[in-house]
Amino acid sequence: MFGKKKQNTNNTSLKRVNHTPSIISEDVRLTGTLTSQGEVQLDGRIDGDIKAEHLVIGSTGVVEGIVEAKSVIVKGKIIGSLNASEVKIQSSAHVHGDVFHDTLSIDAGAIIEGSLKQRFEKEEPELISNDSKPAKEVKALLDDSDSDLSFVNKQAADKTK
Numbered sequence: 001m002f003g004k005k006k007q008n009t010n011n012t013s014l015k016r017v018n019h020t021p022s023i024i025s026e027d028v029r030l031t032g033t034l035t036s037q038g039e040v041q042l043d044g045r046i047d048g049d050i051k052a053e054h055l056v057i058g059s060t061g062v063v064e065g066i067v068e069a070k071s072v073i074v075k076g077k078i079i080g081s082l083n084a085s086e087v088k089i090q091s092s093a094h095v096h097g098d099v100f101h102d103t104l105s106i107d108a109g110a111i112i113e114g115s116l117k118q119r120f121e122k123e124e125p126e127l128i129s130n131d132s133k134p135a136k137e138v139k140a141l142l143d144d145s146d147s148d149l150s151f152v153n154k155q156a157a158d159k160t161k
Contacts, residue, residue, distance in 0.1 A: 020038075021039035021054075022040045023040075026058075028044035030046045030047070030048065033050075034049070034052070035050075039055070039056070040054070042055065042058060043060050045061070049067070050065065050067045050069070051069070055067065055069040057075060058076055059075045061076035064079040066081050066082075067082045067084070069083075071085060071088075074087070074089045074090060074093040076093065076094075077093070078094070078096065078097060079096045084102075085101070086102065087101040087105070089104075089107065092110075093112075094110075095111070098117060099115070104116060
């Protein structure tokens with residue numbers, strides 16, 4: 001009205017503006033998808049998916065859906081898959097679904113019904129040198145200096161002759 005342009009209030013991307021965790025208390029039940037770029041403390045129930053940076057599912061917290069986060073601490077119940085870089089499953093937790101993780105910690109007493117799968121690929125070992133010797137040369141080296149071999153290695157070397 002006074003020369004200021006109106007800002008678009010229908011912005012669908014969320015921006016982190018403070019560092020206060022979002023708390024879903026024990027008496028709250030949500031249906032749908034919860035998305036947060038910060039920390040979420042869940043003590044209630046969510047029937048749907050959760051995407052958050054950091055998620056703590058309290059001992060009374062229940063999620064029925066897919067959980068995706070950078071780090072997750074589970075004290076309550078998850079019915080569905082869990083995909084996070086760092087997962088800590090504490091003794092009071094019940095996880096009914098697959099867990100995809102980079103690092104995983106499970107306390108004694110936790111109940112997990114599903115598979116545990118590490119997300120990152122292990123690196124392939126690198127060759128120290130590209131100067132590989134043919135098998136005949138290796139065998140000749142074994143024949144020449146087999147006095148240095150242990151009993152087990154001598155038996156293995158004798159089998160190759």
